[in-house]
Amino acid sequence: GENVEQHPSTLSVQEGDSAVIKCTYSDSASNYFPWYKQELGKRPQLIIDIRSNVGEKKDQRIAVTLNKTAKHFSLHITETQPEDSAVYFCAAKPNTGNQFYFGTGTSLTVIP
């Protein structure tokens, strides 16, 4: 089955700097890759997603890149703000079956 690895597990950046979180996956049949943000004590919420037919997607300060050959995808947050502090999860969904396979999360702290 699919195996998703996520790095780093913790990340601290100064306000205004960029943050990058990376995930790798094992199943070449995966074709959908969402990123979820979970603030402390709250539920995960989708912030951006990408399908395997594109290499990059951007939404304001957030972007996701996908390298299908290398089987990795990354979340990029620019001009970080304290409210970006949260745990971020990546996930991969194979084109068969119903499961989403989640990474173990990255705890991002933005230092004012």
Place this chain on the structure above:
Amino acid sequence: GAGVSQSPSNKVTEKGKDVELRCDPISGHTALYWYRQSLGQGLEFLIYFQGNSAPDKSGLPSDRFSAERTGGSVSTLTIQRTQQEDSAVYLCASSLMGLAGSSYEQYFGPGTRLTVT
């Protein structure tokens, strides 16, 4: 409109007792997932319901875990003879996935924090 709701928000139970966790998905969402989130870990898939199809139970960790979804809406996750390692946050999510052209986005509930003493 109303989001996904779960009850109870917190549950403390003694080892060996059975517990039932409830999920109310967003109205009209045909897909429903249950996940388990242990401290500092990612989301572990448990079970998936899609419309009237047979559920995908491949993520259930043991036969003490079961779930049902009545009328294609509310779902209950039952854990029998609870063990301390069952302590975790149990999250439910719903989506429109499965309908032609629909998004895969999952909307999560607030979770039930289960503590087995």
